[in-house]
Amino acid sequence: MAQVFSKASNRLPLIALVGGLGFLLFTIWFISYYFSPKYTDVGYAPKQPVPYSHQFHAGELGMDCRYCHSNVENGAIANLPATQTCMNCHNQVKPESVKLLPVRESWASGKPIEWVKVHMLPEYAHFNHSVHVNAGSKGGLAVGCETCHGRVDEMEVVSQVQPLSMSWCLECHATPEKYLRPAELITKMGYDQSRPADQEAKNLEVIKKKGIAPPTNCSACHY
Amino acid sequence: MSNLATHTSYDPPLVDGNPSFHDITEWVSVHNERKAKPYWWAGFSIAAMLTIMLVTCFLYLFWNGIGVWGNNNPVGWAWDIVNFVFWVGIGHAGTLISAVLFLFRQEWRTAINRSAEAMTIFAVICALIFPAFHIGRQWMAYYLFPIPGQMGMWPNFRSPLLWDVFAVGTYFTTSLIFWYTGLIPDIATLRDRAKLGSLRQKVMAFLSLGWSGSMKNWLHYEKAYTIFAALSTPLVLSVHSVVSFDFAVSQLPGWHTTIFPPYFVAGAIFSGFAMVATLLVPLRKLYNLENIITIRHIEKMNIIILVTGSMVGFAYMMEFFVAWYSGVQYEIYAFVNRAFGQYWWAYWTMFTCNVVTPQLFWFKKLRTSMTATFVLSIFVNIGMWFERFVITVTSLHRDFLPSSWDYYSPTIIDILTFIGSFGLFFFLFFIFMRHLPVIAVAEVKMILPQADPHFYEDHAGDGHHTHESAPTVKPSHS
Numbered sequence: 001m002a003q004v005f006s007k008a009s010n011r012l013p014l015i016a017l018v019g020g021l022g023f024l025l026f027t028i029w030f031i032s033y034y035f036s037p038k039y040t041d042v043g044y045a046p047k048q049p050v051p052y053s054h055q056f057h058a059g060e061l062g063m064d065c066r067y068c069h070s071n072v073e074n075g076a077i078a079n080l081p082a083t084q085t086c087m088n089c090h091n092q093v094k095p096e097s098v099k100l101l102p103v104r105e106s107w108a109s110g111k112p113i114e115w116v117k118v119h120m121l122p123e124y125a126h127f128n129h130s131v132h133v134n135a136g137s138k139g140g141l142a143v144g145c146e147t148c149h150g151r152v153d154e155m156e157v158v159s160q161v162q163p164l165s166m167s168w169c170l171e172c173h174a175t176p177e178k179y180l181r182p183a184e185l186i187t188k189m190g191y192d193q194s195r196p197a198d199q200e201a202k203n204l205e206v207i208k209k210k211g212i213a214p215p216t217n218c219s220a221c222h223y
Numbered sequence: 224m225s226n227l228a229t230h231t232s233y234d235p236p237l238v239d240g241n242p243s244f245h246d247i248t249e250w251v252s253v254h255n256e257r258k259a260k261p262y263w264w265a266g267f268s269i270a271a272m273l274t275i276m277l278v279t280c281f282l283y284l285f286w287n288g289i290g291v292w293g294n295n296n297p298v299g300w301a302w303d304i305v306n307f308v309f310w311v312g313i314g315h316a317g318t319l320i321s322a323v324l325f326l327f328r329q330e331w332r333t334a335i336n337r338s339a340e341a342m343t344i345f346a347v348i349c350a351l352i353f354p355a356f357h358i359g360r361q362w363m364a365y366y367l368f369p370i371p372g373q374m375g376m377w378p379n380f381r382s383p384l385l386w387d388v389f390a391v392g393t394y395f396t397t398s399l400i401f402w403y404t405g406l407i408p409d410i411a412t413l414r415d416r417a418k419l420g421s422l423r424q425k426v427m428a429f430l431s432l433g434w435s436g437s438m439k440n441w442l443h444y445e446k447a448y449t450i451f452a453a454l455s456t457p458l459v460l461s462v463h464s465v466v467s468f469d470f471a472v473s474q475l476p477g478w479h480t481t482i483f484p485p486y487f488v489a490g491a492i493f494s495g496f497a498m499v500a501t502l503l504v505p506l507r508k509l510y511n512l513e514n515i516i517t518i519r520h521i522e523k524m525n526i527i528i529l530v531t532g533s534m535v536g537f538a539y540m541m542e543f544f545v546a547w548y549s550g551v552q553y554e555i556y557a558f559v560n561r562a563f564g565q566y567w568w569a570y571w572t573m574f575t576c577n578v579v580t581p582q583l584f585w586f587k588k589l590r591t592s593m594t595a596t597f598v599l600s601i602f603v604n605i606g607m608w609f610e611r612f613v614i615t616v617t618s619l620h621r622d623f624l625p626s627s628w629d630y631y632s633p634t635i636i637d638i639l640t641f642i643g644s645f646g647l648f649f650f651l652f653f654i655f656m657r658h659l660p661v662i663a664v665a666e667v668k669m670i671l672p673q674a675d676p677h678f679y680e681d682h683a684g685d686g687h688h689t690h691e692s693a694p695t696v697k698p699s700h701s
Binding site for chain 2: 035037167170
């Protein structure tokens with residue numbers, strides 16, 4: 001009897017098996033990367049109403065983060081500065097700059113500048129800045145600004161460098177010793193790249209002594 | 224397979240009518256090759272319409288939410304879970320027949336294993352859709368699986384509900400592959416009988432994976448079949464044990480009992496064999512397969528129904544004994560409430576159908592009667608559905624907090640969905656009986672007397688034989 005299919009079709013089961021498995025693995029990889037904030041959110045750098053340069057202010061001038069984001073140690077939200085904060089300097093420095101026109105307009109009219117928020121969490125996830133940056137009961141350890149926001153002192157335009165995904169949060173909550181730093185250095189930029197070699201061991205010691213256990217249960221953030 | 228036969232020449236032949244190898248092929252294949260009869264179209268159409276009703280019910284639920292079902296506090300698990308356990312349980316007979324009876328060389332299984340395995344697969348499909356919709360947010364169903372995601376969140380591996388996902392998932396894939404492996408030689412037969420160049424020939428050729436019937440093919444086939452049988456055998460016990468953990472691992476009186484796994488497995492095989500009987504008694508008549516599925520096969524299945532039904536009856540009584548013996552008033556209340564509470568009618572329906580009905584099979588007259596088998600198998604099906612209803616609902620409706628006690632009633636959507644699941648089951652079964660051989664043709668040929676290597680010695684090599692020939696003793700391993 002003549003064969004129904006050609007000899008080449010003998011390879012079909014193998015191709016289907018390997019191809020099917022490959023496709024499955026590819027799909028899982030594709031979705032777990034391209035559907036995750038690692039791809040969708042990292043690198044988000046919206047245009048701001050004023051071309052404010054963190055690279056210049058925080059980097060070259062070396063201003064402390066808390067000069068503008070003054071509430072970070074006291075509240076859930078690291079506030080954006082009021083126009084008055086800008087004008088503290090800019091009524092003396094470059095008072096006629098064209099770039100600063102929107103700031104002066106805001107100052108005159110009393111209407112706030114509409115900064116565009118860069119680091120966004122979903123509404124069902126709560127993040128409290130003060131808890132993370134304050135030493136308090138944590139034996140002098142805290143999370144530095146840089147750990148989540150990156151080298152802001154090198155950013156001309158602020159962009160998101162970390163995914164801010166749930167697994168990313170949980171990574172630090174599960175192994176805080178890798179990320180904590182002395183509380184007096186929270187605003188220091190570049191600390192993470194040049195951490196002392198014994199920082200992790202020191203952290204572990206404090207964590208053990210103080211019983212620091214960042215929560216990993218649902219209601220820690222979803223409440 | 225036949226060289227390890229336990230079926231000796233003393234026993235009555237397994238196939239009546241003294242057929243040749245070719246007769247078996249003809250008897251079975253003709254139903255796949257000729258035009259469908261009116262009864263098939265009638266049955267198929269009704270089943271298809273009920274399937275559409277099932278789909279409609281689920282779409283309605285998808286749009287409106289779980290509230291369209293009667294589930295509400297404190298009865299959070301109701302008909303959906305009852306139906307799930309009911310359908311999964313039915314599947315178990317297929318696996319028992321195809322795997323366990325194979326390993327024990329029960330050659331009579333060859334007449335029923337193909338359709339029983341098909342029943343298993345279709346029943347598991349019907350089962351799986353219920354928890355898939357029960358979860359509420361169906362578009363989040365992927366949460367059930369350990370998939371890497373940005374949330375870094377994994378299923379709770381300590382939850383029996385997750386074990387259930389794996390148990391039933393494994394069960395479905397294993398059963399499907401096992402069934403398909405067994406089908407390959409028979410599909411090749413259909414391919415070889417098909418008209419040259421027809422679509423039918425192409426489809427069958429594709430599905431038979433290039434089966435040529437060579438010695439090498441058979442060697443691989445038999446090895447694969449034995450391995451699958453060995454893999455499936457633990458599943459007969461494990462799957463319904465894990466299903467029972469959904470209940471037994473919880474702390475609820477009436478659920479939290481160690482007897483559940485064996486009791487569930489016995490119940491599953493009990494209900495499964497009843498469903499096989501429900502399907503095969505009419506099928507053998509419609510397809511003129513009385514010579515292959517004989518009354519002796521039906522009787523053997525009825526004996527299994529009797530044995531497992533007695534186990535189930537024993538378990539019912541042990542539950543009451545243990546509740547009393549525990550001395551815990553809540554445990555005692557849970558069981559007294561089952562039998563004499565608001566759901567007394569469900570309990571006694573269950574008790575009558577599952578405990579009394581199978582005992583009738585002690586009478587040879589009844590267990591060798593097709594009509595009695597069919598009627599009693601329906602009763603067993605009803606009883607086993609009620610068993611799951613009694614377990615699920617009566618334990619839940621008397622919550623820990625008396626203020627939340629309530630009486631559960633299904634909604635019309637519950638009822639239509641359940642009826643629709645039967646529609647889907649029969650829809651799939653009608654397609655199966657139309658397009659695939661309902662009997663494992665190759666396996667039945669292996670148990671014919673002619674398949675015995677010594678057959679022609681006994682019969683002087685004339686190729687003709689009579690069953691009245693002198694009994695011969697076969698070596699146990701020839």
